Amino acid sequence: xxxxxxxxxxxxxxxxxxxxxxxxxxxxxxxxxxxxxxxxxxxxxxxxxxxxxxxxxxxxxxxxxxxxxxxxxxxxxxxxxxxxxxxxxxxxxxxxxxxxxxxxxxxxxxxxxxxxxxxxxxxxxxxxxxxxxxxxxxxxxxxxxxxxxxxxxxxxxxxxxxxxxxxxxxxxxxxxxxxxxxxxxxxxxxxxxxxxxxxxxxxxxxxxxxxxxxxxxxxxxxxxxxxxxxx
Amino acid sequence: xxxxxxxxxxxxxxxxxxxxxxxxxxxxxxxxxxxxxxxxxxxxxxxxxxxxxxxxxxxxxxxxxxxxxxxxxxxxxxxxxxxxxxxxxxxxxxxxxxxxxxxxxxxxxxxxxxxxxxxxxxxxxxxxxxxxxxxxxxxxxxxxxxxxxxxxxxxxxxxxxxxxxxxxxxxxxxxxxxxxxxxxxxxxxxxxxxxxxxxxxxxxxxxxxxxxxxxxxxxxxxxxxxxxxxx
DNA sequence: TCAAAAGTGTTCACTGTACACCCATGC
DNA sequence: GCATGGGTGTACAGTGAACACTTTTGA
Numbered sequence: 430x431x432x433x434x435x436x437x438x439x440x441x442x443x444x445x446x447x448x449x450x451x452x453x454x455x456x457x458x459x460x461x462x463x464x465x466x467x468x469x470x471x472x473x474x475x476x477x478x479x480x481x482x483x484x485x486x487x488x489x490x491x492x493x494x495x496x497x498x499x500x501x502x503x504x505x506x507x508x509x510x511x512x513x514x515x516x517x518x519x520x521x522x523x524x525x526x527x528x529x530x531x532x533x534x535x536x537x538x539x540x541x542x543x544x545x546x547x548x549x550x551x552x553x554x555x556x557x558x559x560x561x562x563x564x565x566x567x568x569x570x571x572x573x574x575x576x577x578x579x580x581x582x583x584x585x586x587x588x589x590x591x592x593x594x595x596x597x598x599x600x601x602x603x604x605x606x607x608x609x610x611x612x613x614x615x616x617x618x619x620x621x622x623x624x625x626x627x628x629x630x631x632x633x634x635x636x637x638x639x640x641x642x643x644x645x646x647x648x649x650x651x652x653x654x655x656x657x658x659x660x
Numbered sequence: 661x662x663x664x665x666x667x668x669x670x671x672x673x674x675x676x677x678x679x680x681x682x683x684x685x686x687x688x689x690x691x692x693x694x695x696x697x698x699x700x701x702x703x704x705x706x707x708x709x710x711x712x713x714x715x716x717x718x719x720x721x722x723x724x725x726x727x728x729x730x731x732x733x734x735x736x737x738x739x740x741x742x743x744x745x746x747x748x749x750x751x752x753x754x755x756x757x758x759x760x761x762x763x764x765x766x767x768x769x770x771x772x773x774x775x776x777x778x779x780x781x782x783x784x785x786x787x788x789x790x791x792x793x794x795x796x797x798x799x800x801x802x803x804x805x806x807x808x809x810x811x812x813x814x815x816x817x818x819x820x821x822x823x824x825x826x827x828x829x830x831x832x833x834x835x836x837x838x839x840x841x842x843x844x845x846x847x848x849x850x851x852x853x854x855x856x857x858x859x860x861x862x863x864x865x866x867x868x869x870x871x872x873x874x875x876x877x878x879x880x881x882x883x884x885x886x887x888x889x890x891x
Numbered sequence: 892t893c894a895a896a897a898g899t900g901t902t903c904a905c906t907g908t909a910c911a912c913c914c915a916t917g918c
Numbered sequence: 919g920c921a922t923g924g925g926t927g928t929a930c931a932g933t934g935a936a937c938a939c940t941t942t943t944g945a
Contacts, residue, residue, distance in 0.1 A: 436752050439711035441672035444755065480670035483753060487744035511742045511757055513718035521667050522714060524675065526742055575806075593897085612935065614898070634896045636942040825924085843908065845925070865923050866916040 445525040446490050447478040449569040452534045453586040457551045458602040464546040470559045491528040500538035505531040505585040510568050517561050529569035531585035578660040581622050590640040592630055622648040676756040677721050678709040680800040683765045684817040688782045689833040695777040705787045722759040731769035736762040736816040740800050748792050760800035762816035809891040812853050821871040823861055853879040
């Protein structure tokens with residue numbers, strides 16, 4: 430009979446968490462990037478990151494890091510992939526958990542962000558990123574596209590109330606393609622996950638367009654049988 | 661101007677790799693499990709696992725562990741998720757990378773497996789697993805199902821040459837549902853990723869059924885435009 | 892009344908599904 | 919021949935894509 434070991438005999442690793450923060454601004458999908466404030470590569474653009482600590486789970490670590498940057502809690506967060514090439518960080522061996530977050534720009538704390546030297550970039554016009562962060566963005570975007578096709582996560586990027594046109598623009602931004610307005614509207618309404626308010630938004634339209642909100646209860650009652658939003 | 665640090669100031673973690681090994685046997689999707697040989701939970705069923713070491717990347721670590729168990733190299737391997745709850749391992753804090761592998765049963769080294777006390781279980785009749793390994797299996801199965809819907813990974817579980825019926829049975833096992841034989845056959849053939857050999861297998865059939873193989877070249881030429889196998 | 896944008900309807904092609912039918916072969 | 923299982927054909931319903939059309943309302 431063997432003794433219970435107090436600890437396993439194995440190598441140890443520092444574990445980073447890097448967050449891709451997505452936002453949606455009118456027409457564009459955007460990315461929150463920070464200037465790295467330590468050497469090497471100090472001053473270059475990087476994802477918001479930090480190190481996992483012993484007292485927290487992975488999700489809690491990601492939440493903590495996001496709160497530090499955005500001041501937001503209760504935001505949509507999904508683990509994407511663990512990156513662990515030997516030399517991915519030139520300083521020392523660090524494995525990094527890639528998360529992505531979806532936030533509503535209206536809730537974002539601009540001042541807090543500026544104190545971290547954070548800036549929003551259009552996803553299609555982002556600067557070069559350090560290390561393997563470019564790969565991370567690609568992986569997160571790929572995951573977001575897949576996920577948004579069968580789960581109603583797009584709403585995380587919109588205000589509580591939004592027009593059908595805004596929703597359309599969002600999906601066009603995510604998938605980087607055009608959708609037919611009429612067909613998109615019909616498809617969305619047919620899913621039974623939108624609540625039509627009686628408010629109208631009069632922007633550059635004379636007729637004005639109705640505001641919708643995500644219908645959580647409706648979603649709960651239809652998600653069982655599964656559906657496809659896009660793709 | 662700050663100095664370049666020699667190392668980051670952060671906590672360290674032991675990193676495990678746990679592998680879900682899928683196999684396909686006639687009608688059933690199976691899972692390779694081992695008897696855990698250290699305390700605690702010694703003797704209980706567990707996924708094949710090991711610890712990541714400093715000299716290898718994540719994928720290399722997973723390959724090494726699989727080679728130890730199955731004697732196989734060049735097998736299909738995909739990272740699924742990183743599990744890191746604080747108390748997921750009762751001995752100490754260990755974060756664990758979950759991988760799944762698809763292997764051809766005919767290539768599996770039965771003796772090597774037995775030396776590790778490894779056994780195949782039908783996925784639907786598997787024993788209780790230690791720690792969070794049950795969650796890992798669920799996550800891997802979910803990923804496998806999604807992935808098999810739009811990438812030709814099912815073939816990794818079949819012999820080089822197979823009948824349409826075998827392919828059908830495989831997909832039925834993966835998705836745990838029935839498919840119409842005729843429609844399945846037409847769909848598969850229409851994708852342009854199957855090569856029809858001139859060999860026939862005469863099993864319990866009098867007419868005999870043609871053997872097919874996966875057409876890699878055909879796949880390369882059609883994968884760009886994307887397609888949906890199932891779902 | 893007209894222009895602009897919202898929202899609806901119509902048509903067509905395509906895909907998935909259910910199921911009937913034909914085909915090759917050993918007995 | 920005939921039973922058996924492999925393979926193909928057909929008819930129908932549902933969905934997506936393209937685009938025309940109607941509605942609302944400020945100017």
